[in-house]
Amino acid sequence: MTTVAEQTVVEATMTEAETVMRDRFVDTAYELLAEDPRTAVVLADISADSFSEASRRHPDRVVNVGIREQLMVGVAGGLALAGLRPVVHTYAPFLVERAYEQIKLDLDHQDVTAVLVSVGASYDRPEAGRTHLSPADVALIDTLHGWTVHVPGHPDEVPPLLRAAVAGDGAVYLRLSTMANSRPYGGDGSLRVVRDAGPGAPLLVAVGPLLDESLAAVAGRDVTVAYTHRPRPFDTAGLRALAGTEVILVEPYLAGTSSRMVSEALADRPHRLLALGVGRQDLRRYGTADDHSRWHGLDAAGLRRSVDAFLG
Structure with missing residues (x-):
């Protein structure tokens, strides 16, 4: 369970970059609470201050359980x-990793759904230590059946994704981050070609906020680049339409999380796959988010080295 000291440090040291996607989420959730009496928000102290006015207006539909993440999912x-x-x-680590059993039992096993919205991503707050790093969250969600996962690459992508998720009735995981591309791409999550090499x-398939770094990494190379904010369900039809014999997958979480999706989609074709993402080794370092991107080879220079080695 998160300690009071941990939670206080997190809230007090939120960076401006981190609040951009989170603030778009809070503003949209506030609107949805006013518009749709079916909407409820459940918190475990994180972002509680941001929902104070919403809690006053909708006390029966904004619930803060305190620093009890498993209870939050049970509620x-x-x-x-x-x-x-x-x-x-x-x-993310408190929502998916710490409360995974409750997601499995209190949601999936009971055949009910929710919209899970995380902040922190893989390593947005490394100065807070390993407790706040969650590169395995999407892989964990992927062990469950029927979940939709959105990894927006720009703050402007957040409101429509949240609105669509709340309006639906499926299980949705919306993963927010401090990282962002220079412009939004939106869409329904189908693969969108942003650079066509013929x-x-x-x-190269770039997921969420790693698009800009991916584009910089293949500058001057004949590589087609496609973007998606929806790794689940993966756009296998779009992949089959675009893929030749070499596919490069760039994801902002555990490397190889979507490898099986690519391999299954192209099972009847000879192909090579390079899966890039956060490494499995525990680096046991603090540093900054940019440091971790560099250490995991997810900055433009690191991606370029990996792509060059793969393509020869």
Whole structure:
């Protein structure tokens, strides 16, 4: 369980970059609470101050359980059973890793759904230590059936994704980050070509906020680049339409998380796959988010080295 000291440090030292996507989420959730009486928000202290006015206006639909992340998901399951559409929010490691059993039992096993919205991503707050790093969250969600995962690459992508998730009835994980591309791309998550190198060219698929670094990494190379903010369900039809014999997958979480999706989609074709993302080794370092991107080879220079070695 997160300590009071941990939570206080997190809230007091939120960077301006981190609040951009989070603030778009809070503003949109506030609007949804006013517009749709089915919407509920469940918190575990993180972002509680941001929802103070919403809590005053909708005391029966904004629930802060305190620093009890497992209870937060259990409450969401109860609200879903009562016919509400719960939006559950905290840091990624507390929401997915710490409360995984409750997601499995109180949501999936009871056949109810919720919208999980995390901040912190893989290593947005490394100065807070290993407790706040969560590169394995999408891989964990992927062990469950039928979840949609959105990894927006720009703050402007957040409001429409949240609105669509709350309006639906499926299980959704919306992963917010401090990292962002220079412009939004939106869409429904189908693969969107942003750089076309022509038929037969190697295909690089960039997920969420790693698009800009990916584009910089392949500058001057004949590589087609496609973007998606929706790694689940993965756009396998789009992949088959775009892929030649070489596919490069760049994801802002655990390396190889979507490898099986690519391999299954192209099982009937000869192909080579390079899966790039956060490494499995515990670096045991603090540093900054930029430092971690560099250490994991997810900055433009690191991606370029990996792509060059793969393509020869």
